[in-house]
Amino acid sequence: MANWKKIGVxxxxxxxxxxWRTFDTSRSDVADDTMxxxxxxITDAAAIKRGEYVMRQADCVACHTAGQGDxxxxYVIGTPFGxxxxxxxxPDEETGIGRMTESDFFNAVRQGIGEHGLLYPAMPYTAYVQMSDKDMHDL
Ligand code: HEC
Incomplete structure (x- = not known):
């Protein structure tokens, strides 16, 4: 009898x-996980242009700069808890996200899994969870 319960679980x-795997649109099988x-x-000029368009739509630069647009x-976001x-x-290896792979980048932006674990939702990954693989790739 007990075995049926285990099998059920x-x-x-x-x-x-x-x-979860089927309907979780945020994961990607196409993102590169090696480089x-x-x-x-990046040599594809059209992809670069599209990537900039995606960046402007998602307004990444609004937060990821202290004013130089770089x-x-x-950029400091003040909250009641600090x-x-x-x-x-x-893409700098020391100070930026240069050590991340494309796959890591997808996971950070769409799922909030950063280099040091879960990101604070001040990084609005819930708003990016449905971004397409193509948009993410060009971005
Ligand atoms: C509303 C402000 C805001 C916007 C807009 C925003 N971010 Fe963020 N982002 C943050 C904050 C704050 C963090 C750091 C969160 C933490 O340390 O937990 C972060 C973290 C990240 C990280 C993780 C870096 C690491 O080293 O783990 C990546 C990658 C990132 N953002 C990319 C983007 C991209 C790409 C966009 C546009 C699609 C974007 N962000 C838009 C605020 C923002």
Whole structure:
């Protein structure tokens, strides 16, 4: 009798995992998971232009600059429990996100999984969760 319960639990957990994987649009199977962003050479001019368009729509630069529009972060968001500081998202390996792969970048922007764990929702990843793979790639 007890075995049926165990089997039931396994089936329910398995089905749940499958549904999660199927309907979780934020994960990507196309994003590159091998090359650090600092090494990526982008030559497709149309993709660069599209990426800038996506960036302006999503207004990444509003937060990820302290005023120079340079993506170097440092913008301070004051909250009742302390200041939150936006990250440097330049491709620099030391100070930016140059060590992240494209796949890491997708996970940070769409799921809030940053280099040091879960990001504060001051980074509005819930607003980006439905961004397409193409938009993310060009971005
Ligand atoms: C409303 C302000 C805001 C906007 C808009 C915003 N971000 Fe962020 N972002 C943040 C903050 C604040 C953090 C740091 C959160 C933390 O440290 O927990 C962050 C963190 C990140 C990280 C993680 C960096 C790391 O080292 O883990 C990435 C990548 C990122 N943002 C990319 C983007 C991109 C790309 C966009 C546009 C699509 C964007 N952000 C728009 C505020 C913002």
């Amino acid at each position: 396994v089936v329910v957990v398995g089905a749940g995992a499958w549904l 650090p962003l600092s090494q990526v050479k 993506f170097a972060g440092g 200041d939150l500081i936006s990250s440097n998202i330049t």
